[in-house]
Amino acid sequence: MQDLSLHILDIVENAIASKASQVAIRITEDLEKDQMIVEIEDDGVGIPRHLLGKVLDPFFTTRTTRRVGLGLSLLQQAARACEGDLQVQSEHGKGTLVRANFRYGHIDRKPLGDMASTLVALIVANPSLDFQYVHRKGDKAFCFDTTEFKGELEDVPIDHPKVVPFIRDEIKKGLAELGHFF
Amino acid sequence: MAKIKVEDLKKIKEEVQKATSLREGGKRVKATVHMGTCGIASGARKVLNALVSSIEEEGTQDVMVTTSGCIGICSREPLVTVEVAGEEPITYEYMDENKMRQVFKQHILDGKVQRQFALAKGLE
Numbered sequence: 001m002q003d004l005s006l007h008i009l010d011i012v013e014n015a016i017a018s019k020a021s022q023v024a025i026r027i028t029e030d031l032e033k034d035q036m037i038v039e040i041e042d043d044g045v046g047i048p049r050h051l052l053g054k055v056l057d058p059f060f061t062t063r064t065t066r067r068v069g070l071g072l073s074l075l076q077q078a079a080r081a082c083e084g085d086l087q088v089q090s091e092h093g094k095g096t097l098v099r100a101n102f103r104y105g106h107i108d109r110k111p112l113g114d115m116a117s118t119l120v121a122l123i124v125a126n127p128s129l130d131f132q133y134v135h136r137k138g139d140k141a142f143c144f145d146t147t148e149f150k151g152e153l154e155d156v157p158i159d160h161p162k163v164v165p166f167i168r169d170e171i172k173k174g175l176a177e178l179g180h181f182f
Numbered sequence: 183m184a185k186i187k188v189e190d191l192k193k194i195k196e197e198v199q200k201a202t203s204l205r206e207g208g209k210r211v212k213a214t215v216h217m218g219t220c221g222i223a224s225g226a227r228k229v230l231n232a233l234v235s236s237i238e239e240e241g242t243q244d245v246m247v248t249t250s251g252c253i254g255i256c257s258r259e260p261l262v263t264v265e266v267a268g269e270e271p272i273t274y275e276y277m278d279e280n281k282m283r284q285v286f287k288q289h290i291l292d293g294k295v296q297r298q299f300a301l302a303k304g305l306e
Contacts, residue, residue: 163198
């Protein structure tokens with residue numbers, strides 16, 4: 001994975017596979033403490049207690065199509081490469097929280113990448129799910145919530161070809177204000 | 183923080199409602215971009231966004247875009263499965279943005295299967 005936005009897309013795909021109806025993506029860039037924190041929280045089926053210790057093992061997967069499960073392990077590796085780490089909290093039946101922290105200014109910290117493409121891909125491919133994106137950087141913040149959009153759109157689908165460019169622009173503008181351009 | 187411009191959304195909503203009432207419901211094509219870790223690492227997000235942009239440019243409303251996990255053929259990612267209603271699904275391998283745009287124009291819109299990119303016919 002080249003950047004964090006691809007890792008995030010990958011972890012959110014896990015959340016979708018766990019039958020979540022709401023996924024929250026929270027990014028905090030704490031410049032004072034030199035920390036970057038990425039959190040992905042879902043309300044899916046969660047991970048049974050006896051498997052929780054195994055999910056970070058790259059040779060563990062619940063799939064039968066292949067013998068490796070690299071998503072979480074790769075993000076953990078990316079975090080550990082820059083003095084951070086990754087934790088998974090989960091309660092069976094309630095949901096899962098994945099939290100990765102990085103030393104912000106570490107030379108090996110992957111850049112955020114094209115977060116707008118990640119969010120658009122998630123929204124278009126899963127129009128019935130709700131995504132909440134909260135990005136804080138210093139004292140600035142950008143929030144994006146699909147429930148808010150759906151409320152305005154009423155019976156018009158959020159993945160409609162006329163709506164999607166608008167969503168992409170909103171996200172790009174919001175992230176540009178935080179200094180992320182793509 | 184950018185504020186959602188309610189008037190803008192309302193305008194889009196009205197336009198869309200007008201167009202929707204003219205067409206029959208239901209989707210004609212389902213396009214699945216395989217978005218496992220392997221797919222994402224080899225460029226599936228670009229492929230999906232190329233498809234979404236093509237749909238926007240064309241204004242197509244009968245194509246459903248969806249994602250799926252890994253099907254175990256990681257070495258041939260990015261994979262995209264195109265399923266036209268009433269026809270057998272076609273899975274395309276080693277996709278990129280240009281191939282996706284070609285598959286959209288030729289297969290999804292015009293019904294011509296792009297054999298040169300195809301991996302398999304039928305269900306996975």
